[in-house]
Amino acid sequence: MIEPDLTQPIPEQIERVHFIGIGGSGMSGIAHMMLDAGLAVSGSDRSGSAAVDRLVERGARVAIGHDAANLPDEVDAVVVTSALWPDNPELVAARERGVPVLHRSQALHVLARGKRVVAVAGAHGKTTTTGMLVVGLHGLGIDASFVNGGVIAGLDASSGHGSSDAFVLEADESDGSFLLYDVAVALITNVDTDHLDHYGTPEAFDAAFAEFASRASEAVVISADDPGAQRVRARIRHDRVVTFGEAADADVRIVDIRVGASAAATVEIAGERFDVEVGVPGRHNAVNAVGALATLVAMGVAPVDGAHALAGFRGTGRRFELHGERRGVRVFDDYAHHPAEVDAALSAARTVIGDGRIIAIHQPHLYTRTRDMAGDFAAVYERVADHTVVLDVYGAREDPIPGVTGALVAERFQDDADVDYLPDWQQAAARAAELAREGDIIVTLSCGDVYRIIPQVLAALEEGDGS
Numbered sequence: 001m002i003e004p005d006l007t008q009p010i011p012e013q014i015e016r017v018h019f020i021g022i023g024g025s026g027m028s029g030i031a032h033m034m035l036d037a038g039l040a041v042s043g044s045d046r047s048g049s050a051a052v053d054r055l056v057e058r059g060a061r062v063a064i065g066h067d068a069a070n071l072p073d074e075v076d077a078v079v080v081t082s083a084l085w086p087d088n089p090e091l092v093a094a095r096e097r098g099v100p101v102l103h104r105s106q107a108l109h110v111l112a113r114g115k116r117v118v119a120v121a122g123a124h125g126k127t128t129t130t131g132m133l134v135v136g137l138h139g140l141g142i143d144a145s146f147v148n149g150g151v152i153a154g155l156d157a158s159s160g161h162g163s164s165d166a167f168v169l170e171a172d173e174s175d176g177s178f179l180l181y182d183v184a185v186a187l188i189t190n191v192d193t194d195h196l197d198h199y200g201t202p203e204a205f206d207a208a209f210a211e212f213a214s215r216a217s218e219a220v221v222i223s224a225d226d227p228g229a230q231r232v233r234a235r236i237r238h239d240r241v242v243t244f245g246e247a248a249d250a251d252v253r254i255v256d257i258r259v260g261a262s263a264a265a266t267v268e269i270a271g272e273r274f275d276v277e278v279g280v281p282g283r284h285n286a287v288n289a290v291g292a293l294a295t296l297v298a299m300g301v302a303p304v305d306g307a308h309a310l311a312g313f314r315g316t317g318r319r320f321e322l323h324g325e326r327r328g329v330r331v332f333d334d335y336a337h338h339p340a341e342v343d344a345a346l347s348a349a350r351t352v353i354g355d356g357r358i359i360a361i362h363q364p365h366l367y368t369r370t371r372d373m374a375g376d377f378a379a380v381y382e383r384v385a386d387h388t389v390v391l392d393v394y395g396a397r398e399d400p401i402p403g404v405t406g407a408l409v410a411e412r413f414q415d416d417a418d419v420d421y422l423p424d425w426q427q428a429a430a431r432a433a434e435l436a437r438e439g440d441i442i443v444t445l446s447c448g449d450v451y452r453i454i455p456q457v458l459a460a461l462e463e464g465d466g467s
Helices: 025-036 050-057 089-097 104-111 126-139 202-214 227-233 283-298 303-310 339-350 367-384 407-411 425-435 450-463
Strands: 016-020 040-045 061-064 077-080 101-103 116-121 145-152 157-160 166-170 183-188 219-223 241-245 252-259 263-269 272-278 321-326 329-334 358-362 387-390 419-421 441-445
Touching: 016 025, 016 089, 025 040, 025 050, 025 104, 025 145, 025 157, 040 050, 050 061, 077 089, 077 104, 089 101, 101 104, 104 145, 116 126, 116 202, 126 145, 126 166, 126 283, 126 303, 183 202, 183 283, 202 219, 202 227, 219 227, 219 283, 241 283, 252 283, 263 283, 272 283, 272 303, 283 303, 283 339, 321 450, 329 450, 339 358, 339 367, 339 441, 358 367, 358 425, 358 450, 367 407, 367 419, 387 407, 387 425, 407 419, 425 450, 441 450
Parallel strands: 016 040, 016 077, 040 061, 077 101, 116 166, 116 183, 145 166, 183 219, 219 241, 241 252, 329 441, 358 387, 358 441, 387 419
Antiparallel strands: 145 157, 252 263, 263 272, 321 329
């Protein structure tokens, strides 16, 4: 992968911009906002998608496949992500021509100039919590701009240009780019050490979060329960820190959590109690909602108004998202790609399926994460799912590591009757359909491209109808 050069000067005037990998959820959102701002947008992606189609419909010029010829003759900046390979022909051409190459966070920084930025960071829950904040602000009549890592239900968009000065964004800690923004309110959902390929040590990882928080001009909102967040809390230098959670000394204290088809919590703020409920399942989403409420309160919103506005939240794309149902079996997709996220996603599924079983399809993401966490993944899947089908590794920005395949996860199961390692997607889909019966769910889990197996799963379920 490429390491972002966050020291790259950002041109004062940008009228024409080219995105390499324009179809990604984050990149497409920024591209839409630049179209909103009247810029000429072009780009490329390795394959077509609904996101690409929407951009083309709005006037973006998008090529499928990467080629130096895709780079326009006249372009003021090229936008990239860290997942790009250094030998990408469009990236090489841009550098040879002296075109400024901006990381997506720098492009987002351009859009957020002069705004009251609310940035959501953390190991887990960023996209969902960002979506909650956007829905909450809109429900309060505050037309906030936003860029999120997933499509927000009800808004049908991962980004939007608003008329107010509020700008809500999901801040990516993976490469340090979350330090680029001029943040007014910083929300840290949790801190679970990751991305050591960039940071080197857990101490450096924590220090980056502390710096992100300490730079906030108005307030920091942070979990009072998460051990990693509390490590970071001790390093934060800020006059106004608002904590949330079940801890007795939390500023926004969770008194009770109730889960089912929706997630709800009772919180206590300055001696008064309020109820907050959101239309997604899972204990973790009740906590996310409380974090969003604490952030709204830190922004000056009355707690009762914030809680009422958050009730309009109905989820984000690729977060326990229903894709179809065949012969009484529902098929979901979730972005979970870390053991803690898998645990949260499958535990949430348990609250809504009644007597049904969970058939999980796991696509390991990144060779290093698979190598380092294979046992953790196996333990979670074996404890929470009823059966797991393991695919091969989605390497994303990493080169393969010899001996690191999905088999590492499958081999760590205590009972091999609970798992199948099937690198062939058609075999994997057929096996999941074979196992499932009426009332069960099949859920794909990864931030890779595992969602692409869902049509095969649905087709396999149809073929098994009546058998």
